[in-house]
Amino acid sequence: MIDFLTVLYYSVLGTIVGVALSWLPGFHIYNVIAVLFIVMGFESFIPAEFIPFFMLSAIIAFSFVNLLPAIFLSVADDTLIFLLFPSQRALLLGKGYRAMLLSLLGALGGAILLFALSPVLAIILPIVYNLTSNYIHVFIAALILFMFMSEWHRYGEKVGSPLSRLLDAWKQSFAGLFVFFASGILGFIAMRRPIVPPDRAYLNLMPLFIGAFGMAWVVFNLISNVQIPKQEIMDKVEISLPNYLRGLISGVFGGIIAALYPLITGGMGALVAGHLVNPTSEDEFLISQGANRVVYYVGAYFLLFMPTFRIIRGTGAWITAGIYIPKLYEEYVLALGILLFVSGISFLATLLIGRVYVSLVTRISYKKLSLITMAMLVIITYVGTGLMGIFYMTIATFLGLVAGLYNTRRSYPLGLLLFPVLLSMTGTADILCEILGI
Amino acid sequence: MKISIRTLKIASIVIATVGIIVAYLLARTTSAPLMSIIELRGNYAINYATIRIRGVVSDYPYIDNSTGRLYISFEVNDGTDTISVRVYSPTSIKLVSLGLLPFLGDEVEIEGQVRVKEDYVYMVLQDVRGLKILGTPQFEGNVSSLSIWDNYKYLGAEGYVSGLRTVSSGYLFDIKTSGGSITVLVPYGLMYVEPELYLNFTKNIADGKRVYIRGIVYLYRGTQPEFVVKTLKDVFFLKEKGAVTELLKLGDFISNIGKYKDNIVGVEARLNRIFYNSDTRSYTVEFTDPSNLNIKFNMSVSSSSILYKSLNGLYSLTGTLLNLSVYVSGSLTVDVRKISVIEYPVNSMEELKQAKVNIGDIGEDDRGVIYAVVGTVTSDPSIVGSSLKFKLKDNTGAIDVFIPGGKYMKNWESLIRSGAKLVVVGYVDIYRGALEIVVYDFDGVAEDP
Numbered sequence: 001m002i003d004f005l006t007v008l009y010y011s012v013l014g015t016i017v018g019v020a021l022s023w024l025p026g027f028h029i030y031n032v033i034a035v036l037f038i039v040m041g042f043e044s045f046i047p048a049e050f051i052p053f054f055m056l057s058a059i060i061a062f063s064f065v066n067l068l069p070a071i072f073l074s075v076a077d078d079t080l081i082f083l084l085f086p087s088q089r090a091l092l093l094g095k096g097y098r099a100m101l102l103s104l105l106g107a108l109g110g111a112i113l114l115f116a117l118s119p120v121l122a123i124i125l126p127i128v129y130n131l132t133s134n135y136i137h138v139f140i141a142a143l144i145l146f147m148f149m150s151e152w153h154r155y156g157e158k159v160g161s162p163l164s165r166l167l168d169a170w171k172q173s174f175a176g177l178f179v180f181f182a183s184g185i186l187g188f189i190a191m192r193r194p195i196v197p198p199d200r201a202y203l204n205l206m207p208l209f210i211g212a213f214g215m216a217w218v219v220f221n222l223i224s225n226v227q228i229p230k231q232e233i234m235d236k237v238e239i240s241l242p243n244y245l246r247g248l249i250s251g252v253f254g255g256i257i258a259a260l261y262p263l264i265t266g267g268m269g270a271l272v273a274g275h276l277v278n279p280t281s282e283d284e285f286l287i288s289q290g291a292n293r294v295v296y297y298v299g300a301y302f303l304l305f306m307p308t309f310r311i312i313r314g315t316g317a318w319i320t321a322g323i324y325i326p327k328l329y330e331e332y333v334l335a336l337g338i339l340l341f342v343s344g345i346s347f348l349a350t351l352l353i354g355r356v357y358v359s360l361v362t363r364i365s366y367k368k369l370s371l372i373t374m375a376m377l378v379i380i381t382y383v384g385t386g387l388m389g390i391f392y393m394t395i396a397t398f399l400g401l402v403a404g405l406y407n408t409r410r411s412y413p414l415g416l417l418l419f420p421v422l423l424s425m426t427g428t429a430d431i432l433c434e435i436l437g438i
Numbered sequence: 439m440k441i442s443i444r445t446l447k448i449a450s451i452v453i454a455t456v457g458i459i460v461a462y463l464l465a466r467t468t469s470a471p472l473m474s475i476i477e478l479r480g481n482y483a484i485n486y487a488t489i490r491i492r493g494v495v496s497d498y499p500y501i502d503n504s505t506g507r508l509y510i511s512f513e514v515n516d517g518t519d520t521i522s523v524r525v526y527s528p529t530s531i532k533l534v535s536l537g538l539l540p541f542l543g544d545e546v547e548i549e550g551q552v553r554v555k556e557d558y559v560y561m562v563l564q565d566v567r568g569l570k571i572l573g574t575p576q577f578e579g580n581v582s583s584l585s586i587w588d589n590y591k592y593l594g595a596e597g598y599v600s601g602l603r604t605v606s607s608g609y610l611f612d613i614k615t616s617g618g619s620i621t622v623l624v625p626y627g628l629m630y631v632e633p634e635l636y637l638n639f640t641k642n643i644a645d646g647k648r649v650y651i652r653g654i655v656y657l658y659r660g661t662q663p664e665f666v667v668k669t670l671k672d673v674f675f676l677k678e679k680g681a682v683t684e685l686l687k688l689g690d691f692i693s694n695i696g697k698y699k700d701n702i703v704g705v706e707a708r709l710n711r712i713f714y715n716s717d718t719r720s721y722t723v724e725f726t727d728p729s730n731l732n733i734k735f736n737m738s739v740s741s742s743s744i745l746y747k748s749l750n751g752l753y754s755l756t757g758t759l760l761n762l763s764v765y766v767s768g769s770l771t772v773d774v775r776k777i778s779v780i781e782y783p784v785n786s787m788e789e790l791k792q793a794k795v796n797i798g799d800i801g802e803d804d805r806g807v808i809y810a811v812v813g814t815v816t817s818d819p820s821i822v823g824s825s826l827k828f829k830l831k832d833n834t835g836a837i838d839v840f841i842p843g844g845k846y847m848k849n850w851e852s853l854i855r856s857g858a859k860l861v862v863v864g865y866v867d868i869y870r871g872a873l874e875i876v877v878y879d880f881d882g883v884a885e886d887p
Contacts (some may be wrong), residue, residue, distance in 0.1 A: 002787065037482075037483075093683045134505075134507060178451065182454055182455065182458055183461075185458055186458050186461060189462055190461075193465035193469070193470070194470070198473065198484050198487035198489050198552070199481070199483040199487070200483070201483075201484060201485060201486040201488070201552075202483075202485065202486060204486070204487075223441075293746065309568075312532030318486065319482060319485070321482075321554075321555050322485050322554040322555060323482055323556060324556055325556045331731050358525070391457075391460075392461065394457065395453075395454055395457030395458060395461060398450045398451075398453045398454035398457065399450075401446070401450040402447070402453075402454060405443065405446060405450060406447065424529075424565070426528065427531070429565050430532070430565045431563065433565060433567055436462065436465075436466075437466060438462070438465050
């Protein structure tokens with residue numbers, strides 16, 4: 001029998017680590033976990049059977065608290081790329097705190113729904129997964145196609161010569177294709193010839209993601225010379241229940257898809273769910289992204305506890321599975337309790353730290369904050385992956401910039417992961433290897 | 439300093455492109471690190487790392503297509519430890535279609551991704567180019583027996599198939615060679631690698647067949663050497679050696695047995711007793727000379743099918759006159775290959791019932807003797823695996839009746855039931871101290887008319 005108080009103790013410890021590090025720009029919980037466990041050997045301080053609870057708590061805390069740098073500093077990971085536009089708009093209108101509240105409400109609703117649906121999902125997910133797992137590569141290919149088609153092509157200016165109008169209409173689409181496939185080639189090279197030693201394998205793609213999603217945004221902030229107006233702090237936010245539910249369901253649905261299937265990230269799950277549920281306002285959108293994020297990160301890790309369907313999804317789960325895999329039904333029930341407990345604490349912590357953030361972004365120059373963020377991203381990348389990592393991060397940053405400058409989808413750098421794994425899944429990776437000679 | 443967006447756009451594309459080219463050129467000069475397997479075990483920090491290992495394939499590949507997606511796994515040992523290498527579809531399909539499937543004893547270098555779980559570690563081969571076969575066992579000649587020192591050697595042997603059975607990993611049988619016996623495994627996986635040859639093999643393989651087989655020696659459970667067939671091109675079905683055409687009486691055969699070494703001989707003999715050896719799953723059958731019942735000789739029968747395909751289970755009591763086709767091995771043991779009946783001691787149900795013995799008269803001395811008993815089933819049969827067991831009684835006593843695989847009998851439920859009056863033919867055996875009649879042929883049970 002697992003000692004409840006010890007579970008609680010390590011869950012609180014995980015929550016503290018998650019809350020303490022997730023408000024910092026550029027600190028992704030998976031990188032933190034990887035550094036704690038792989039670089040610092042943290043597992044020798046925690047008994048193996050309590051590590052899943054520690055990790056679960058840290059991931060829950062991250063999925064709440066990390067909304068702050070995303071909203072106020074625009075440091076994005078791939079799950080946030082769809083969140084940034086409405087949240088940035090809100091920030092520039094002095095309503096960043098409101099955007100934070102809406103996203104937080106979505107996150108809390110996502111956690112509660114994940115808790116409530118868990119017994120049902122334990123029955124449904126194995127069936128759904130077994131029916132569909134042979135076709136994951138087809139889903140992913142379709143999703144990529146959908147990403148292209150949904151902005152293929154945009155209208156251009158109706159001035160100039162026919163050729164210039166034609167180019168104008170297609171340049172965003174071409175830029176999107178360039179970003180996706182160039183990212184794909186870069187990811188392919190990084191996967192085939194890892195840039196880190198084997199004992200840092202978890203960090204292999206980290207510089208690419210930091211570059212394409214985090215650093216690219218910071219550079220945008222720097223070059224766009226943003227002035228953040230005074231932010232309105234409020235104690236309540238109004239939204240109708242149907243609107244809230246629509247945003248929540250969209251987010252939860254997208255999160256479940258992303259948590260269940262490998263390669264489909266929160267951002268992609270949200271894209272699918274967003275088109276299915278069709279949120280009609282930015283408020284719904286913010287709610288859905290908050291929910292999506294929690295369900296994606298926490299749901300993926302939670303699969304490790306599922307007694308009927310124990311699969312490993314995400315870096316956190318893979319690190320845990322190397323040390324200890326939960327085996328008892330009791331652990332599943334305890335994890336459900338921890339899910340609610342830590343979500344509540346994280347919600348309150350985010351509200352509290354959010355107020356600090358508001359004063360931070362209005363008092364300190366946004367440029368300075370962006371430079372601090374940039375420095376942190378560089379330090380994290382260097383510590384984890386060395387100079388080679390910095391080099392790869394730089395390339396990825398420019399790919400992220402191309403996506404932004406050409407106003408095409410910010411999700412195209414996901415080609416970093418999607419392209420090489422899709423090749424591998426379809427058995428065509430060796431063709432590219434042959435061509436590239438690597 | 440001001441930079442126009444147009445310049446920034448072009449610069450971003452150029453820098454990203456140049457960066458990718460540089461990364462590519464750097465990648466061409468590097469390779470995945472070579473590691474020993476012992477370094478991987480329990481080292482979760484290495485999870486997902488792409489590395490190389492070098493070692494010897496220490497187990498034959500496991501191939502499964504039950505999910506519709508071909509899955510292959512094999513083990514590699516590098517002297518420090520063993521690791522399982524897994525290949526998923528579609529890489530597995532390519533591996534097979536390109537004929538690159540590694541096999542027992544091959545020296546290989548694998549570049550793949552490591553997966554470390556709580557209590558085990560494995561590698562995933564993600565690309566056929568990640569597999570390099572550095573060396574493969576070369577054929578070293580023919581043998582008639584194996585020793586543990588032959589591990590991973592590629593050898594050949596000629597002999598007669600016996601004890602053919604299917605096990606979870608494939609077809610398993612012995613070949614009786616001139617110097618003893620060699621166990622051979624033909625893995626199921628070959629069905630996916632050489633489907634036509636596999637079909638041909640399954641059609642032809644049978645107890646008593648003369649074969650020449652080449653295989654890689656594998657130590658089953660680390661101590662028992664056996665052949666594992668790498669390719670069905672290494673299995674040859676041979677014609678029978680020239681049989682001695684004359685039909686010898688058992689007495690004459692025994693007197694001159696040395697003359698018939700490594701030959702097939704026709705022998706006339708009477709069926710006397712049957713004994714089953716559960717360890718080898720074969721029978722030892724005692725025969726007597728047709729005219730002198732005191733001349734007795736034991737021969738092995740590797741499969742029950744040789745018995746039940748040839749004999750009428752209801753009439754083949756002790757004393758049945760038979761024409762045997764037997765093989766005399768180098769060590770002068772004799773295997774029965776074929777049986778044909780010359781004369782049954784009874785030819786009708788009436789004669790059979792006259793020849794019956796009273797259950798109470800059967801004793802331990804009768805072990806192996808094939809009797810007919812007539813009686814009433816005392817209760818519904820109990821099912822032991824696929825076999826049936828019930829008690830039969832007559833006026834003189836009761837005895838257990840055991841029918842191996844009896845559940846596969848047609849209409850056994852209506853035939854064998856409490857109160858049914860049956861005629862049962864089988865050999866006497868002793869199981870856990872109790873006498874029983876073992877029905878070796880489903881025809882050996884009939885309703886008492």
